[in-house]
Amino acid sequence: MGSVWTQLEPHLADVEKPARYIGLELGAQRPEHGPGRVSWLLTYPDTYEIGLPNQGLQILYEILNERDDAVAERAYAPWGDLEAVMRRERIPMFSVDTHRAAGDFDVLAFNLSAELTYTNLLNCIDLAGVPVRAAERRPEHPLIAAGGHCTYNPEPLADFLDFVVVGDGEEVVSEITAVLADWKASGRTEGSRRGMLRELTRVEGVYVPSMYEIDYDGPAIRAIRPRYPDVPERVEKRTIADLAAWPYPRNQLVPLTEVVHDRLNVEVFRGCTRGCRFCQAGMITRPVRERPAEQVRTMVSEGLRRTGYDEVALTSLSTADFSGIESVVQGIVDDPSTCGQVSVSLPSLRVDAFTVGIAAQIQKARRTGLTFAPEAGTWRMRQIINKLIREEDLYGAVTSAFSQGWRRVKLYFLTGLPSETDEDTLGIYELARNCVEIGRTYTKGVSVKASVGGFVPKPFTPFQWFGQNTVEELYRKIGLLRDVARHSKGLQLTWHDPRATLAEGLASRGDRRLGPVIEQVWRRGGTFQEWSEHFRLELWLEAMADHGLDLDWYVYRHRTDAEVLPWDHISAGLHKDFLWQDWQDALAEVGLPDCRWTPCYDCGACTGYGIEHVVASAVAPAGGSQGTGQDLSTGHLPGTSVPVELRSLRQPVGAPS
Amino acid sequence: MNSHIRVRFSKLGKIRFTSHRDVARIWERALRRAELPIAYTEGYSPRPKLSFGLALSTAYESHGEYLDVALRDALGDVELHELPRRLAPALPEGIEVQAVVALPAGATSLQQAVTSCTWHIEVGAALPSAVAHAMAGALAAPELVVTRQRKGRSVTDDVRPAILSAEVLDGTTIEAELATQPRGLRPAEFLAAVDPTWRAARVTRVNQWTQVGGARREVIDLPPAATPPPHAEVRAS
Numbered sequence: 001m002g003s004v005w006t007q008l009e010p011h012l013a014d015v016e017k018p019a020r021y022i023g024l025e026l027g028a029q030r031p032e033h034g035p036g037r038v039s040w041l042l043t044y045p046d047t048y049e050i051g052l053p054n055q056g057l058q059i060l061y062e063i064l065n066e067r068d069d070a071v072a073e074r075a076y077a078p079w080g081d082l083e084a085v086m087r088r089e090r091i092p093m094f095s096v097d098t099h100r101a102a103g104d105f106d107v108l109a110f111n112l113s114a115e116l117t118y119t120n121l122l123n124c125i126d127l128a129g130v131p132v133r134a135a136e137r138r139p140e141h142p143l144i145a146a147g148g149h150c151t152y153n154p155e156p157l158a159d160f161l162d163f164v165v166v167g168d169g170e171e172v173v174s175e176i177t178a179v180l181a182d183w184k185a186s187g188r189t190e191g192s193r194r195g196m197l198r199e200l201t202r203v204e205g206v207y208v209p210s211m212y213e214i215d216y217d218g219p220a221i222r223a224i225r226p227r228y229p230d231v232p233e234r235v236e237k238r239t240i241a242d243l244a245a246w247p248y249p250r251n252q253l254v255p256l257t258e259v260v261h262d263r264l265n266v267e268v269f270r271g272c273t274r275g276c277r278f279c280q281a282g283m284i285t286r287p288v289r290e291r292p293a294e295q296v297r298t299m300v301s302e303g304l305r306r307t308g309y310d311e312v313a314l315t316s317l318s319t320a321d322f323s324g325i326e327s328v329v330q331g332i333v334d335d336p337s338t339c340g341q342v343s344v345s346l347p348s349l350r351v352d353a354f355t356v357g358i359a360a361q362i363q364k365a366r367r368t369g370l371t372f373a374p375e376a377g378t379w380r381m382r383q384i385i386n387k388l389i390r391e392e393d394l395y396g397a398v399t400s401a402f403s404q405g406w407r408r409v410k411l412y413f414l415t416g417l418p419s420e421t422d423e424d425t426l427g428i429y430e431l432a433r434n435c436v437e438i439g440r441t442y443t444k445g446v447s448v449k450a451s452v453g454g455f456v457p458k459p460f461t462p463f464q465w466f467g468q469n470t471v472e473e474l475y476r477k478i479g480l481l482r483d484v485a486r487h488s489k490g491l492q493l494t495w496h497d498p499r500a501t502l503a504e505g506l507a508s509r510g511d512r513r514l515g516p517v518i519e520q521v522w523r524r525g526g527t528f529q530e531w532s533e534h535f536r537l538e539l540w541l542e543a544m545a546d547h548g549l550d551l552d553w554y555v556y557r558h559r560t561d562a563e564v565l566p567w568d569h570i571s572a573g574l575h576k577d578f579l580w581q582d583w584q585d586a587l588a589e590v591g592l593p594d595c596r597w598t599p600c601y602d603c604g605a606c607t608g609y610g611i612e613h614v615v616a617s618a619v620a621p622a623g624g625s626q627g628t629g630q631d632l633s634t635g636h637l638p639g640t641s642v643p644v645e646l647r648s649l650r651q652p653v654g655a656p657s
Numbered sequence: 658m659n660s661h662i663r664v665r666f667s668k669l670g671k672i673r674f675t676s677h678r679d680v681a682r683i684w685e686r687a688l689r690r691a692e693l694p695i696a697y698t699e700g701y702s703p704r705p706k707l708s709f710g711l712a713l714s715t716a717y718e719s720h721g722e723y724l725d726v727a728l729r730d731a732l733g734d735v736e737l738h739e740l741p742r743r744l745a746p747a748l749p750e751g752i753e754v755q756a757v758v759a760l761p762a763g764a765t766s767l768q769q770a771v772t773s774c775t776w777h778i779e780v781g782a783a784l785p786s787a788v789a790h791a792m793a794g795a796l797a798a799p800e801l802v803v804t805r806q807r808k809g810r811s812v813t814d815d816v817r818p819a820i821l822s823a824e825v826l827d828g829t830t831i832e833a834e835l836a837t838q839p840r841g842l843r844p845a846e847f848l849a850a851v852d853p854t855w856r857a858a859r860v861t862r863v864n865q866w867t868q869v870g871g872a873r874r875e876v877i878d879l880p881p882a883a884t885p886p887p888h889a890e891v892r893a894s
Contacts, residue, residue: 010858013716018674024749254686256672256749257679308686308747341697 005099007091015081019257020048023096026254026307029061030098031071038180040064040072040173041095041105041142045112045120046530048076048096052253053261055315056148057111059248060169070177073097073105077120078127080528086127093127102128106180107143112150115507116500116529118157119522121146125160132519134162134210139188143180151207152237152284153459153567156507158209159515163200165207166570167237167284168270170246172205179203201231205238212569214512219553221511221564236571241611243270243289247299254307263311263345264303268296268328272317273596273613274350276375277386277586278414280458281317283579284572286605288596289614293324300332304342313345320346320353321596323617329361347371351397352389353620359404370401373412376420377427383589384418386582391431398435402442409435409448415477416455416469416501418586425477428452429484429491436490449492450485452478454501456508460572462582465559468505474498499537503529505555506540511566514554517543573605594620659696659706660732661760662740663767664724665877668713672751677712683749684724690747693740696727710767710865710876711774711837717844719862723767723876725760732759756877770867770876773821773836776844780829781858788829795851796823803850816842816850823847829858834866 012018033039042061044051051057057074064072073095078086085091093102102108108128110121122132130141137144146157147165154164165172183196197208211231215222226233240246252264269290272282291299300312312332316322329344346358351372374394376382382389398409413428432450439446454474457463469477478495485493507514520543521529521536528534544551559565561580568576578601582592595601596613597620606612668680675683685705688695697703706727713719741754748754764770780788795801800815819842823833835842848855866873 012674017676018716019676019679022671022674024671024751026749256675256683258682305692306690308688308690310685310689341703 002101002104003099004091004094004101007089008094008099011082011085011089015085016079017049017257020076021078021082021096022256023099024256025052027249027251028097028253029065029073031065031073033071033100033104035184036069036181038070038107038177038184039105040070040107040109040177041075041100041102042072043075043077043102043108043110043124045077045110045117045124046114046528047079048255048257049259050530051076051111052255052259053265054111054113055249055265055267056169058253059246060109060173061253062249062251063170064173064177067174067177069181070174073100075102075108075124077117077124077528083123083127083527092129093124103130103142105142106184107145109145109147112146112148112157114530115150115156115504116535118507118518119526119529121157122160122519122522123527132522133159135159137162137193139190139193145176149281149284152280152570152572153509154207154209154570155512155566156510156514156518158512159519161209162197163206163208165205165238166235167205167572168240169238170240170248172203172238175203176200176206198228198231204236207235207570209512216513219550221566223564224566224569226569234569234571236609237284237573239287239573239605239609239611240270240289242614243267243291244295244614247291247295252303252307254309261313263313264300264307264309265313265315266296266299266303267291267316268314268319268322268325269316271613272321273594274318274321275386275582275592275594277384277462277582278375278417278455278458279317280461283461283574285317286573286603287611287613290323290616293328293616296328297331301335301337304338310338310341311343311345313347315347318350318353320349320358321620323615326357326361329358333361349373349397350389352393354397354400359400359406370406370408371410371412372397374431375412375414376417376424377413377429377431378424380589381417381420381424381427383591384586385414386586386591388591391434394431395434395438398438402439402446407439407443407445407447409439411435411448411450413450413452414455415452415481416474418463418466420477422477422480425480426484429481429488432485432491432493433488436488439490446490447492448490449494450481451494451496452481453496454498456501456505458508459565459567459570460574460579462579462586464509464565464579465561465563465583467556467558468501470556471498471502474501497532497535500529500532500535502551502555503535503537503540506544506551509566510554513547513549516547517549520546571608573603573608575602575604578603596620658731659727659729661762661764662726662728662732662737663758663760663764663877664726664740664744664754665756665879666722666724666748667753667755668719668722668751669753670718670751672749673716673718676715677709680713680722680752681707681709683752687744687747688726691744693726693743694729696729708766711771713862714843714845714860717860717862721755721862721865721875721877721879723771723865725767755879758877767876771837771865772868773834773866773873774862775832775834775864775866776847777826777859777861777863778831778833778844778848778857779859780831780848781856783829783855785825785828788831789825791852791855792823792825792831796820801850803846805846805849814840816846820847832863 042057044054061072064070075095125132125144131137143162145163146161147169151164151166179199200206201208201211211227213225213227271285271288273288276282332344349372375387376385401409411432415425432448436446436448457466457468475498481493485491521539524539526536526539596615696706708725710723737757740757744754801817802815804811804813819836821834826832835847844860848857865876867876
């Protein structure tokens with residue numbers, strides 16, 4: 001049906017922030033569609049402001065458009081006001097690049113970064129004019145695909161997705177395109193869809209939910225079996241071995257209207273082996289693959305020149321760990337061509353690697369906010385989650401910040417962690433208050449914002465067996481903190497809604513039986529569940545009850561060693577017995593060192609795929625305790641290893657004990 | 658020693674759905690991309706020294722928007738006539754630089770300099786005969802008293818003096834020159850004053866006028882070739 005622009009245009013003056021729907025960004029492409037080209041609509045199932053900066057989609061957008069046999073455009077979930085217009089005027093979901101109707105694409109590929117966007121995914125499929133259930137789709141319908149961190153447990157969406165990509169997308173999108181190009185060339189005949197999907201199961205990293213059968217035993221899963229002998233029993237994630245081979249995005253999109261993370265973003269490394277046990281991203285993206293510092297410099301200087309941005313973020317899961325971070329930052333802020341106007345932001349700073357040196361560098365231009373994530377309030381708790389930073393590390397980091405002129409610091413914490421006591425919870429307040437005290441010695445206007453989120457156990461982490469805290473328990477813990485923090489000057493406490501934490505937990509570790517629940521929540525209007533003003537827990541609770549499903553089973557109970565987990569047929573490379581052992585170590589309050597700088601303990605992420613860490617420095621950056629819980633602030637010479645001594649060194653997995 | 662330039666540009670087509678704030682950010686980035694030596698404010702959070710004229714509502718188009726830019730140095734090194742070409746690749750489709758002039762020290766700010774604007778206002782879902790009739794009635798009236806919101810307060814006054822001229826061009830498009838001071842009248846308020854049931858389908862600012870020696874002049878005249886053909890809207894979408 002081509003472009004919907006002429007239908008859409010008369011209504012845009014009546015909706016909020018219409019610039020979200022016009023495209024025209026710097027870096028936007030106007031690809032030529034054709035019968036020989038597989039067309040992808042890369043879709044973020046939340047608003048443009050949240051979705052546009054997504055680097056994963058931007059990388060795939062470029063890689064696909066560079067190919068002769070593919071084209072890619074972008075789409076984002078329309079806000080409620082436009083959705084009402086679209087439904088009333090029968091305007092389908094569309095791309096922002098050429099306003100092409102979504103139904104005209106071969107693939108609608110969704111990025112899934114957050115569980116609470118699942119109902120939006122269904123809404124987008126429906127707005128595209130495609131049946132939401134995969135089983136009801138006909139040859140003329142686009143394929144519905146998903147990738148991103150949530151797809152490590154794709155089961156709650158199994159009914160709706162034709163195929164799923166697990167892991168890094170850079171290489172696999174081209175392999176998928178090749179399979180789809182053949183199918184397209186063959187005329188997408190009646191009945192051919194199933195054969196093509198079966199063909200896709202041969203592509204490593206691609207999971208086709210309809211090719212698997214689940215046997216249940218009451219509420220439990222007895223077995224997950226492929227329906228055909230040629231379908232793999234287990235789908236292995238994809239990992240690109242070398243980030244240097246993928247300097248993407250080369251042409252980062254620069255939006256015309258305000259979005260989150262509205263700045264140049266350069267990924268400095270992928271993967272993290274700090275081993276924080278609550279952190280799914282750190283577990284599933286192993287090993288660490290650093291981008292060469294020279295390439296980072298080039299991407300930053302060319303990116304700034306091309307985009308006109310005056311801020312660059314060096315992104316990763318823990319940017320202060322990047323080898324030579326100080327000199328890279330210094331090079332950016334001292335670059336004469338930017339006239340000292342470029343500010344550098346370092347998201348995801350570990351407190352044990354944030355030094356006065358880094359603080360001094362990044363405050364030269366405009367100061368961006370500083371955020372640290374101690375995650376837990378007591379040393380005992382931080383041992384359990386394996387975030388082995390000492391109180392002194394945090395105080396050292398905030399001292400560095402305040403001494404360099406910052407006045408506002410944000411601290412991230414989790415509550416509802418395994419074996420957390422009230423003393424641990426209240427430790428959050430102690431830490432935050434002490435940070436305020438430190439700040440006060442430097443400035444009167446100190447502000448420390450402590451943000452507390454309820455912990456959601458995630459698949460492929462050692463905590464995947466842990467029973468999540470109830471809504472009531474999380475409210476109680478937040479209440480404890482609120483009571484003590486109420487009269488604390490300079491300290492602001494904010495918290496995440498425990499009811500949303502419950503819904504997230506449900507989708508995070510759910511199985512296929514959750515499909516009808518998600519569908520019902522969507523059908524009853526439960527979209528934009530990430531947005532507190534739209535979140536409706538009662539829809540989730542009703543849907544669970546209507547389908548005879550038990551919250552306790554899905555969210556609150558501890559899992560056992562022997563249990564078949566809904567994602568057991570997906571692999572992030574991590575050995576399940578490694579994760580189980582790490583879970584037992586957590587309960588025993590035993591830490592595990594960072595394998596980047598210490599011998600391999602065979603978690604499986606490298607060995608299973610024949611890849612290894614790509615790091616420029618064999619030693620941890622100087623300063624702080626570097627995850628050892630020891631004072632390493634005196635630094636150490638290059639070539640020497642970090643003197644890690646943990647309380648008990650574990651046996652390598654598989655070794656006789 | 659800072660120097661200043663004044664830029665005249667158009668905003669046409671899809672880009673009209675960006676807001677005034679969006680356009681300000683687009684310009685900040687474009688000036689950096691064109692590597693113009695822009696001056697920054699001092700202090701904790703330095704910003705480029707830009708000042709815009711009268712804000713254009715989101716979804717309105719324009720053949721004449723204005724922007725004053727402070728440069729770090731004297732004008733000497735910057736070739737003014739080169740600037741439209743230099744800025745073109747740094748700007749999104751639909752924003753086009755039409756002219757650039759040097760601004761003498763102490764020049765009147767855009768907000769103060771502009772006294773009226775000429776608009777093309779297309780009335781949606783109305784019959785041409787009805788539009789012509791209502792316009793004639795409104796212009797013949799000695800006063801047009803309306804109540805509107807100003808800075809959060811309801812203000813009732815006669816807006817007739819702010820309508821400097823108005824005529825129906827063709828069909829349902831009205832060309833109106835509306836004052837911006839002492840008390841300005843916005844296109845939507847103008848329509849509401851003529852007929853409260855009307856709704857603007859498309860609004861285009863055609864000119865911004867200033868007074869020089871008692872005569873009306875454009876803030877910056879367009880070079881002859883770039884003058885938009887009368888009544889034929891250039892639509893990039």
